[in-house]
Amino acid sequence: MSALNRRRLLKGAGATLGALAFxxxxxxxxxxxxxxxxxxxxQKHYRELSPDDLRTVLARLEAETKEKYGAxxxxxxIRPQDGVQFGYALNLSTCIGCRRCAEACHVENNHDRKTHQxxxxxxxxxxxxxDMEQGDxxxxxxxxxxxxxxxxxxxxxxxxxxxxxVCPVEATxxxxxxxxxxxxxxxxxxxxxxxxxxxxxxxxxxEAPEISAEExxxxxxxxxxxxxxxxxxxxxxxxxxxxxxxALPACLEACPTGARVFGNLLDPDSEIRWVLENKxxxxxxxxxxxxxxxxxxxxx
Amino acid sequence: xxxxxxxxxxxxxxxxxVSYPRFLWRSLALATDGSWAFYAWMTGLTAIALVGANAWAxxxxxxxxxxxxxxxxxxxxxxxxxTFAVGLAAGGVMMVIPAYLYHDDEMHxxxxxxxxxxxxxxxxxxxxxxxxxxxxxxxxxxxxxxxxFNWPISMLTWxxxxxxxxLLLNLHICGYLLYMRFLGRKPNPxxxxxxxxxxxxxxxxxxTVTAFLYSGLGGRPFWNSALLAPRFLASAxxxxxxxxxxxxxxxxxxxxxxxxxxxxxxxxKIMRVTVLVNLFMAGAEVFTEFYTGSSxxxxxxxxxxxxxxxxxxxxxxxxxxxxxxxxxxxxxxxKLVAKRPLLNLALVLVFSGVWIEKxxxxxxxxxxxxxxxxxxxxxxxLTEWKVTAGLWAVGMMVFTIALKVALPIFGGExxxxxxxxxxxxxxxxxPEPAPAE
Numbered sequence: 001m002s003a004l005n006r007r008r009l010l011k012g013a014g015a016t017l018g019a020l021a022f023x024x025x026x027x028x029x030x031x032x033x034x035x036x037x038x039x040x041x042x043q044k045h046y047r048e049l050s051p052d053d054l055r056t057v058l059a060r061l062e063a064e065t066k067e068k069y070g071a072x073x074x075x076x077x078i079r080p081q082d083g084v085q086f087g088y089a090l091n092l093s094t095c096i097g098c099r100r101c102a103e104a105c106h107v108e109n110n111h112d113r114k115t116h117q118x119x120x121x122x123x124x125x126x127x128x129x130x131d132m133e134q135g136d137x138x139x140x141x142x143x144x145x146x147x148x149x150x151x152x153x154x155x156x157x158x159x160x161x162x163x164x165x166v167c168p169v170e171a172t173x174x175x176x177x178x179x180x181x182x183x184x185x186x187x188x189x190x191x192x193x194x195x196x197x198x199x200x201x202x203x204x205x206x207e208a209p210e211i212s213a214e215e216x217x218x219x220x221x222x223x224x225x226x227x228x229x230x231x232x233x234x235x236x237x238x239x240x241x242x243x244x245x246x247a248l249p250a251c252l253e254a255c256p257t258g259a260r261v262f263g264n265l266l267d268p269d270s271e272i273r274w275v276l277e278n279k280x281x282x283x284x285x286x287x288x289x290x291x292x293x294x295x296x297x298x299x300x
Numbered sequence: 301x302x303x304x305x306x307x308x309x310x311x312x313x314x315x316x317x318v319s320y321p322r323f324l325w326r327s328l329a330l331a332t333d334g335s336w337a338f339y340a341w342m343t344g345l346t347a348i349a350l351v352g353a354n355a356w357a358x359x360x361x362x363x364x365x366x367x368x369x370x371x372x373x374x375x376x377x378x379x380x381x382x383t384f385a386v387g388l389a390a391g392g393v394m395m396v397i398p399a400y401l402y403h404d405d406e407m408h409x410x411x412x413x414x415x416x417x418x419x420x421x422x423x424x425x426x427x428x429x430x431x432x433x434x435x436x437x438x439x440x441x442x443x444x445x446x447x448x449f450n451w452p453i454s455m456l457t458w459x460x461x462x463x464x465x466x467l468l469l470n471l472h473i474c475g476y477l478l479y480m481r482f483l484g485r486k487p488n489p490x491x492x493x494x495x496x497x498x499x500x501x502x503x504x505x506x507x508t509v510t511a512f513l514y515s516g517l518g519g520r521p522f523w524n525s526a527l528l529a530p531r532f533l534a535s536a537x538x539x540x541x542x543x544x545x546x547x548x549x550x551x552x553x554x555x556x557x558x559x560x561x562x563x564x565x566x567x568x569k570i571m572r573v574t575v576l577v578n579l580f581m582a583g584a585e586v587f588t589e590f591y592t593g594s595s596x597x598x599x600x601x602x603x604x605x606x607x608x609x610x611x612x613x614x615x616x617x618x619x620x621x622x623x624x625x626x627x628x629x630x631x632x633x634x635k636l637v638a639k640r641p642l643l644n645l646a647l648v649l650v651f652s653g654v655w656i657e658k659x660x661x662x663x664x665x666x667x668x669x670x671x672x673x674x675x676x677x678x679x680x681x682l683t684e685w686k687v688t689a690g691l692w693a694v695g696m697m698v699f700t701i702a703l704k705v706a707l708p709i710f711g712g713e714x715x716x717x718x719x720x721x722x723x724x725x726x727x728x729x730x731p732e733p734a735p736a737e
Contacts, residue, residue, distance in 0.1 A: 025354040028361035132673035168456040169441040170448040189434020194374040198519025200672045207363035231434025
């Protein structure tokens with residue numbers, strides 16, 4: 001065998017060995033793709049789905065929930081209503097920091113049980129300071145504490161949302177009733193929106209959510225509380241599966257002090273309008289120009 | 301092997317469908333032939349790349365919970381390295397400008413090294429973007445036409461455009477020049493000079509757009525500064541030349557390709573300016589943050605001195621700054637520059653220094669404290685380090701192979717004909733070039 005042939009043979013052997021080693025190294029990827037249906041992979045953007053497509057997608061998602069989580073759920077597609085602009089207000093004078101809103105969110109929105117995820121973080125603030133640096137969201141003591149006030153923060157559903165404009169694939173957008181949503185089946189998981197949000201309102205599914213069949217809330221919708229896939233961003237949707245059908249957000253219903261006010265900003269007789277017209281309301285970080293739809297006020 | 305006749309024909313009327321596959325085949329041979337040291341180097345890099353691929357595969361499968369990132373610090377080592385790699389890619393332009401704009405002939409002879417570095421660094425940076433995706437399987441959503449490409453609104457789509465555009469530009473320039481040299485024909489300036497000029501502007505744009513990714517976010521005061529883009533460019537023009545000067549010395553030692561001293565000196569001159577500009581800008585930022593003392597200073601305080609007892613980044617940033625200052629001193633002391641090993645040490649340190657400063661030192665403080673002023677620290681996990689090492693190993697492999705193919709062709713040792721290609725201005729008495737091995 002000539003030197004040239006031997007070299008060629010060795011090169012071939014090296015290339016084969018390298019290719020085999022590579023195939024072996026990326027083997028875990030195939031565990032992931034094995035759980036990924038072709039339909040899921042090829043699914044179009046929510047806003048490009050025809051009514052027929054959407055029915056198929058919803059049925060598939062329900063079947064997948066049954067298969068992966070063992071729960072029978074109904075996943076609906078609930079569209080915004082005309083003449084409705086949702087707004088939310090929170091009375092800082094009455095909030096006692098009990099975190100029942102955060103817990104209700106956790107349950108309603110089928111959050112991961114292990115991390116005890118919620119779209120709401122409640123900050124314990126120093127009386128006399130509005131500096132967030134003095135706030136603490138990890139307090140663990142009876143509430144309310146003297147000299148403290150409490151400020152729950154969730155998605156502010158901004159009218160000029162910094163999060164939607166950075167999304168490279170239009171996987172997140174503002175609906176016509178003012179709710180900012182995410183297509184969990186279109187998000188590529190780059191987390192640029194999470195970096196852009198000034199209110200720490202977005203969450204990423206670092207792992208596939210864990211939740212037992214009994215604990216799953218079966219009343220679900222595509223754009224809100226269905227169990228999110230691994231590796232995508234999620235956020236508060238003002239419980240659109242409830243609010244678009246006339247119910248109130250879960251966090252509001254859970255509040256024991258009536259600190260939360262939710263409603264249609266276009267309805268002159270709504271409580272939210274009364275609050276906006278009669279209380280001295282403010283929004284967080286107004287200087288950033290995101291124009292939140294979530295208002296805070298003090299009663300006294 | 302007698303290819304004299306075909307070469308002659310191709311000179312008169314090029315049959316690209318014959319000669320181009322031959323060029324590719326010859327390149328493949330060049331890329332895979334080498335000394336034992338070359339094979340050892342490539343095998344080592346392959347091993348690291350495989351470890352990285354395996355770690356990434358595990359991350360895709362079990363989710364990004366295997367990284368140290370959280371909802372508070374949602375970008376980490378990957379985006380830090382992405383940012384740095386883009387700078388390295390842009391840094392190659394510091395060879396292109398002297399070579400083409402100022403007609404530095406010696407630089408012109410080695411400029412291909414800078415262009416190939418850009419290609420390798422771009423592949424690395426795109427690799428880091430993919431590594432950072434929670435759903436890499438949905439990558440196609442980014443493809444214009446097929447997916448929904450949020451251009452021109454999202455800065456990330458701009459980055460996808462400029463990075464891939466810069467990659468294509470450099471692939472075209474390098475590919476065209478190499479193929480022409482392989483054929484033994486004089487490259488037609490029409491086919492590459494406009495692209496070279498475009499690539500100069502484009503190089504500036506890749507790093508500017510990457511800076512805009514961060515500086516455009518109003519909710520992150522640490523990044524929301526007009527100084528970010530200029531600082532990115534200044535530091536890119538430190539790392540690019542530093543890496544190239546080191547690479548040119550390796551080429552000089554390990555190949556028969558002639559590396560003149562002129563380009564090295566030019567690059568060092570450039571670095572003397574850029575290293576100071578970079579340090580000056582760092583100082584300007586530190587002054588503005590600390591003297592103002594508003595709550596905006598929290599991130600800078602966390603970075604430089606620690607905040608509320610959290611000090612994870614403090615040793616990093618001071619090490620990075622010390623490396624930069626050391627290199628600045630060496631570069632500005634002629635006696636020290638003359639000591640090659642010391643100079644090389646300074647180059648390695650300044651490269652690492654910028655890696656720290658623009659990587660961990662820039663990305664992480666953007667998240668600490670978080671937008672709601674929560675202090676959650678970030679420590680990269682082993683998975684992240686493996687993927688990072690793997691991607692840089694891939695980059696080094698690409699760069700090595702690119703040089704391995706390009707230098708013999710550029711040096712005129714390999715071509716379609718048996719004779720070597722000579723520059724018009726080359727002396728006639730030029731002896732037959734030495735064989736590649």
